[in-house]
Amino acid sequence: MNSARDYLNDIDRFGRLLHGYRPREPQLRMADAVAEAIDKRGTLLVEAETGTGKTLAYLLPALLSDGPTLVSTGTKSLQDQLFFKDLPMVLKALGLPRKAALLKGRANYLCPYRLELHQEEARFLTRETAEQLQIVAHWAPRTRTGDIAELKQLPEDAPVWPWVTSTADNCLGTECPKYSECPLMNARKEAQEADLVVVNHHLFFADAALRGEGVSELLPSANTVIFDEAHQLPEVAANFFGDSLSTRQVQELGRDALSEAAHSALDLAELNQRVSALDKAGQDLRLSLGEQERRAPWSEVAEISAVQEAGEALLDALIDLNDFLEPQARSSRGLESCARRAAEHVLTLKSILDANGPNRVYWFETFRRTVVLHSTPLSVAAQLRAQREKHPCAWVLTSATLSVAGRFEHLQKRLGLDEADTLRLESPFDFKRQAVFYVPEGLPAPSSPDYTASLTRAMIPVIQAAEGRTFFLFTSHRALREAAALLRDAKLDYPLLVQGEAGRRELLDDFRRLGNAVLLGTSSFWEGIDVRGEALSCVIIDKLPFGSPGDPVAAARIEHINRTGGNAFRDYQLPQAVLALRQGAGRLIRDPEDTGLLVVGDPRLVTKGYGKLFLDSLPGMTRTRKAEVVQRFFPHIAKLQAQRLQSSQTGEAPGASAPQEQTNDAHSGH
Numbered sequence: 001m002n003s004a005r006d007y008l009n010d011i012d013r014f015g016r017l018l019h020g021y022r023p024r025e026p027q028l029r030m031a032d033a034v035a036e037a038i039d040k041r042g043t044l045l046v047e048a049e050t051g052t053g054k055t056l057a058y059l060l061p062a063l064l065s066d067g068p069t070l071v072s073t074g075t076k077s078l079q080d081q082l083f084f085k086d087l088p089m090v091l092k093a094l095g096l097p098r099k100a101a102l103l104k105g106r107a108n109y110l111c112p113y114r115l116e117l118h119q120e121e122a123r124f125l126t127r128e129t130a131e132q133l134q135i136v137a138h139w140a141p142r143t144r145t146g147d148i149a150e151l152k153q154l155p156e157d158a159p160v161w162p163w164v165t166s167t168a169d170n171c172l173g174t175e176c177p178k179y180s181e182c183p184l185m186n187a188r189k190e191a192q193e194a195d196l197v198v199v200n201h202h203l204f205f206a207d208a209a210l211r212g213e214g215v216s217e218l219l220p221s222a223n224t225v226i227f228d229e230a231h232q233l234p235e236v237a238a239n240f241f242g243d244s245l246s247t248r249q250v251q252e253l254g255r256d257a258l259s260e261a262a263h264s265a266l267d268l269a270e271l272n273q274r275v276s277a278l279d280k281a282g283q284d285l286r287l288s289l290g291e292q293e294r295r296a297p298w299s300e301v302a303e304i305s306a307v308q309e310a311g312e313a314l315l316d317a318l319i320d321l322n323d324f325l326e327p328q329a330r331s332s333r334g335l336e337s338c339a340r341r342a343a344e345h346v347l348t349l350k351s352i353l354d355a356n357g358p359n360r361v362y363w364f365e366t367f368r369r370t371v372v373l374h375s376t377p378l379s380v381a382a383q384l385r386a387q388r389e390k391h392p393c394a395w396v397l398t399s400a401t402l403s404v405a406g407r408f409e410h411l412q413k414r415l416g417l418d419e420a421d422t423l424r425l426e427s428p429f430d431f432k433r434q435a436v437f438y439v440p441e442g443l444p445a446p447s448s449p450d451y452t453a454s455l456t457r458a459m460i461p462v463i464q465a466a467e468g469r470t471f472f473l474f475t476s477h478r479a480l481r482e483a484a485a486l487l488r489d490a491k492l493d494y495p496l497l498v499q500g501e502a503g504r505r506e507l508l509d510d511f512r513r514l515g516n517a518v519l520l521g522t523s524s525f526w527e528g529i530d531v532r533g534e535a536l537s538c539v540i541i542d543k544l545p546f547g548s549p550g551d552p553v554a555a556a557r558i559e560h561i562n563r564t565g566g567n568a569f570r571d572y573q574l575p576q577a578v579l580a581l582r583q584g585a586g587r588l589i590r591d592p593e594d595t596g597l598l599v600v601g602d603p604r605l606v607t608k609g610y611g612k613l614f615l616d617s618l619p620g621m622t623r624t625r626k627a628e629v630v631q632r633f634f635p636h637i638a639k640l641q642a643q644r645l646q647s648s649q650t651g652e653a654p655g656a657s658a659p660q661e662q663t664n665d666a667h668s669g670h
Contacts, residue, residue, distance in 0.1 A: 003031075003035065003064070004031040004032070004034070004035055004057070004060035004061040005028050005031055005035075007060055007093070008023045008027060008028055008031055008056065008057075008060065009023050009028070011023065013093050014056075016093075017089050018089070024051075024052065024053055024428050025428075026048065026049075026052045026053075026425035026427075026428055027052055027053040027054070027056060028057075029425060030046055030048055030054060030058070030398075030423065030425055031056075031057040031060055031061055033421075033423050034046070034061040034226075034396055035061035035065075037224075037394045037395075038062070038065045038223065038394040038396075039394075040394070041223075041393055041394050042394060042395075043388065043394075043396075043397075043417060043419070043420040043421065044396045044397070044420060044422075044423065045398075045402055045408055045411070045412070045417065045420050045421070046396065046398040046402075046422075046424075046425065047398070047399065047401065047402040047422075047423070047424045047425065048399075048400060048425045049425060049426055049427035049586075049619070050586055050589065050590060051428050051429045051589075051590075051591075051592065052425050052427065052428065054228070054398050054400075055082065055086050055228070056086075056090065058071075058226050058228070058398060059071075059086065059090045062196060062224055062226060063090065063091070063094060063098050063196060064094075064096075065224060066223060067223020067224065067393070068196065068197065068221055068222050068223060068224075069195070069196045069197070069222065069223060069225075069226065070197050070199060070218060070219070070222050070224070070225045070226070071196065071197070071198050071199070071228065072198075072199050072200060072201050072203075072225070072226070072227050072228070073198065073199075073200050073229060074200070074228065074232045074528060075229070075528055076104065076108070076149075077528070078200075078228065078229065078528065079102070079104070079200045080102075080149070082198050082228075083100065083198045087100050087196070087198070098195045099193065099194045099195050099196075100194055100195065100196045100197070100198065101187070101190045101191040101193070101194035101196075101197045102187070102197075102198050103187055103188065103190075103191040103197055103198070103199050103203065103218075104147065104187070104200070104203060105200075105202060105206065106165065106166050106167065106168065106171065106184050107161070107165050107166075107167065108147055108148055108165070109145075109147060109165060109182075109183040109184040109187065110136070110140060110146040110183050111164060111165050111166040111171075111182070111184070112140065112178040112181055112182065112183075113166075113176050113177060114163060114165065114166060114170070115133075115136060115137060115140060115163075116178070117259055118133065118163045118259075119133060121259065125163070126159070129163065132158055132160035133160050133163065135151070135153055136160060136164050139151050143183070145183060146183020146184070146186070146187075147183070147187075148165065155503075162252065167252075169249070169252075169253070169256075169337070169341045169344075170252070170334075170338075170341070171184075171337070172334060173333075176333070191218055192217060192218060201227070201232060201233060202236060202240075205236050205237050205240035205241070206240050219391045222391065223393055223394065224393055224394040224395075225393060225394070225395050226396045226398070227398065228399070229527075229528070230397035230398055230399045230411075231399040231402055233384075233397070234415060237383070237384060237415075238376050238377060238380050238553070239376070241380050242374060242375050243348050243351065243352070243374070243375045244348075244372055244373060244374045245348045245349055245352065245372070245373050246370055246371065246372040247282035247285060247286055247369075247370045247371050247372075248370045249345070250282045250314070250318070250345060251278075251279055251282060253278075253321070253338060253341050253342060253345065254278050254279060255275075256334070256337075256338055256341075257271060257321070257325060257335070257338040257342075258271060258275055259334075260332060260335050260337075260338055261335065263334075264328070264331050264332055264335060266328055266331070266335070270324065271324065274317070274320050274321045274324055275321070277320065278314075278320075278321055280317075281310065281314040281316075282314060284310045284313060285307075285311060285313075285314050286366065286369065286371045287310075288304070288306040288307045288309075288310040289301060289307065289364065289366050289371055290366070292366070293365075293366050293367055293368065294366055295363065295364070295365045295550075295551060295552055296364060296552055297361065297362065297363050297552040297555070297556070298352065298355050298363055298364055298373070301364070302355065311349075311353050312353075314349065315350060315353065318345050318346045319346055321342050322342035322346055325338055325339035326342075326343075348375075349373070351375060352373045355375075357375065359377060359378045359379065359560070360375050360376065360377055361375075361376050361378060361552060361553050361556035361557075362375050363376070363552035363553065376553050378556060378557055380414070380415070381413070381414065381415060381416030384415050384416045385416035388416075395420075397415075397417075397420075400582075400583075400586055401582040401583050402424075402579075403424055403617075404574075404575045404578045404579065404613065405578070405613050405616040405617050406616075406617075408422045408424075410575035410576075410579075426619075427589075427619060429589055429592060429594075429619075430592075431589065431619040431620050431621045432620055432621065434594060434621075435588060435595065435596050435598060435619070435621040435622070436598070436621060436622050436623070436624060436629070436630070437597075437598045437599075437618065437621040437623045437624070438597060438623075438624055438625070438629075438630050439599075439600055439601075439603075439606060439624075439625050440458050440599065440627070441625050441627075442458075443455055443458065443603050444603075445604075446543045446544075446602055446603070452479045452482045452483055452542065453482065453486060455483075455542055455601040456486045456487065457486070458601070459472070459540055459601070460490055461627070461631070462538065462540065462597070462630055463487075463492065463494070463518055463538070464492075464493075465630060465631050465633070465634050466538035466634055467494070467516055467537075467634070468492075468493075468494030468495070468516035468517055468518050469494075469516055469518075469535055469538060470517075470519070470536075470537070470538040470540060471519050471525065471531075471538070471539045471540070471587055472519070472520045473526055473540065473541045473542065473584050473587075474520065474521070474542045474543075475522070475542060475544075475546075476522065476548075480498070480500075480521070480522055483520060484496065484498045484520050487520075494517060494518050495510075495514050495516070496518050497510055497511055497518065497519040497520070498520045499520060499521040499522060499524075499525065504524060504525070507519060508529065508531070511531065511535065511536075512531060512535050514535075515534070515535050517535075525587075526545070526580065526583050526584040527583040527586070527587075530590050531590065532590045532591045532594060533594065536587065536588070536590075536596065537596045537634070538588075538596055538598075538599070539584065539585065539587050539588045539596065539597075539598050539599070540599040540601065541581065541584050541598075541599065541601065541602075542601050542602070543601065544577055544581060544600070544602045544604055544614065545577050545580035545581055545584065546573055546576075546577045547573060547576055554573075558572065558573065574610055577614075578613060578614055578617045581600070581614055581617070581618070582617055582618065585598055585600075585618055595637045595640075597630060597633055597634075598618075598621060606625075
């Protein structure tokens with residue numbers, strides 16, 4: 001059989017399906033390395049920078065191998081792109097009989113039982129939710145997959161979804177009267193029969209943490225597990241190997257108990273009394289933690305008497321409900337599920353209130369109406385190592401950003417992958433020709449109260465030179481709001497799109513459609529976004545993206561590393577910031593024909609010794625500190641594009657791209 005390299009070198013085969021396809025040496029090297037890892041059942045870390053073509057480089061060896069493959073992606077949108085766009089194209093090019101399946105978490109699938117249950121109780125719902133319930137009921141008989149993403153009429157956060165989807169808590173499993181028509185079970189069945197299954201990290205780690213989401217049924221027979229966007233794994237895994245309990249979960253338990261009891265001989269009046277007490281205890285806990293929304297260590301509030309009383313009252317209310325439900329559990333599968341959930345919530349809440357587990361951080365998040373209590377492990381290396389030892393297949397982890405200045409030790413240590421093979425593949429893009437990296441002169445220190453205002457004013461001429469077409473990325477919502485107000489006052493000639501004023505997808509669609517917009521965004525806009533062409537010609541990053549020392553999990557990790565003899569800044573904070581900066585900078589050049597300007601405002605790049613680590617980790621763009629070079633850059637690019645258009649008509653080669661006056665020393669004065 002042909003190898004992945006042979007197929008990738010077949011220009012005719014892929015050229016019919018991919019416009020302008022040419023085999024790339026980094027892509028071929030990655031395909032060889034993935035094929036070898038699959039053959040040896042080894043573990044491989046591959047950093048494949050933008051433009052490498054990593055999706056083809058791992059899909060081909062996986063589809064050409066013998067056993068089933070699990071591919072896990074960072075987001076549901078990437079999961080959909082892989083399954084609906086990339087996979088069909090590769091399968092068509094290969095011409096091989098391979099079956100692929102898509103598997104998402106249970107919250108993404110319609111639950112026919114809960115739909116029917118709550119249609120009967122629609123009078124208890126708000127008017128908006130009741131109307132949405134009718135839309136779902138109209139769609140339900142027509143869907144083949146039951147994937148709620150099909151129902152474009154309703155937004156992702158529509159209040160109806162918790163009423164018509166299941167959770168691990170309330171799913172009745174094989175005892176469900178609608179089991180035979182369950183979209184989730186059908187999706188799992190298809191996945192078990194497939195040669196390649198596309199999942200996402202949240203689903204994978206929910207299962208690794210024994211949450212029963214369906215991936216564990218696939219792992220024993222898997223020949224290969226591939227993680228795309230693998231830089232996200234430490235944080236995702238930590239969330240799932242920890243424990244959490246929200247007041248919303250507690251309220252849902254009470255609601256479900258009442259729904260199930262309505263079909264039984266249970267004393268509804270007494271149950272109602274206990275559920276009301278549970279609701280009140282949850283609300284009192286939220287009130288005891290103050291009005292503002294925040295994330296903080298549990299130790300900050302654990303000694304406050306009002307918080308202690310509210311926590312104990314919630315625990316007592318859960319115990320009371322559990323004591324009431326337990327004797328009735330055998331009367332129906334639904335009540336049995338509610339009793340089990342109550343018992344689990346009691347154990348989780350008790351452990352978080354005690355907060356004495358080793359190498360764990362206990363913390364909480366408050367939202368407008370709810371509070372979430374968390375217990376998070378400081379390291380997931382041991383759990384991930386155990387997962388790989390339990391399933392000794394090939395493990396491939398890939399992303400555009402896995403290394404810090406070319407070294408993988410930071411991620412290897414966090415994921416317990418000390419023995420893994422590593423491969424680093426630089427982008428085939430000509431960054432020196434395609435992009436300029438600008439570090440402005442004369443800005444105050446980032447800690448200065450005037451920093452955001454000074455940077456924003458300095459960026460107005462840059463945005464005007466770029467004719468809009470700019471992502472302005474921030475490390476905090478506060479800075480974003482301040483800059484948005486200043487840019488509105490400046491009355492720019494270009495549309496201003498601000499995160500929080502519309503959904504992420506809507507903002508990106510508007511940005512692409514308008515072609516000259518300025519988009520202001522924070523964390524979720526730093527990665528996973530692909531805007532090609534002239535619509536995005538400038539990326540401005542306000543500060544080096546060091547994690548907030550006020551984040552309770554980060555703060556606990558920092559303290560733990562320092563206490564055990566490490567250097568948290570060098571070993572954790574600095575590498576994390578480098579990887580985050582590489583993600584943000586990676587938004588700029590997404591195509592061989594893209595050109596653009598990257599601006600990092602933070603003067604620490606040139607005033608601090610560690611600035612060199614950031615610079616050494618970024619692509620080799622032409623560097624400058626001169627504002628006048630930036631002003632010349634965009635007219636220069638426009639002229640070159642005109643030359644390129646002319647040369648494509650005459651057959652002559654266009655000239656070089658970078659303005660001659662630019663310097664390559666962005667950290668002069670080191």
